[in-house]
Amino acid sequence: MFRSSRRPSARSSALRSGGGSLRTRSTLFTDATNDHQWIHLDAERAKEGPFGGTIAHGCLSLSSLPSFMFEMVEVGGIAMASTTA
Numbered sequence: 001m002f003r004s005s006r007r008p009s010a011r012s013s014a015l016r017s018g019g020g021s022l023r024t025r026s027t028l029f030t031d032a033t034n035d036h037q038w039i040h041l042d043a044e045r046a047k048e049g050p051f052g053g054t055i056a057h058g059c060l061s062l063s064s065l066p067s068f069m070f071e072m073v074e075v076g077g078i079a080m081a082s083t084t085a
Contacts, residue, residue, distance in 0.1 A: 022056065029060045 030040055038045045039055055046054040 026054070026056050026060060029057055033057070033059075 026040060030036055035057065039049055039051070040057060041054065043054050046052075
């Protein structure tokens with residue numbers, strides 16, 4: 001049984017709304033990947049860009065999906081699960 005009625009935590013809400021937590025993660029990701037493009041870091045310049053503000057790296061966004069999934073979807077009624085065929 002899948003349910004998506006769970007309310008997002010304050011942490012995930014802050015990450016989705018562009019709070020300080022996302023900015024910190026984005027900066028750390030920028031340093032780790034050595035991708036220091038202005039669209040990810042320079043808020044003033046990014047205001048004039050195509051998205052109206054800074055954007056997160058695509059790979060950073062994708063890597064956040066598993067943690068968000070556990071907050072958005074609840075799986076119940078399963079006694080044991082396996083990932084092998």
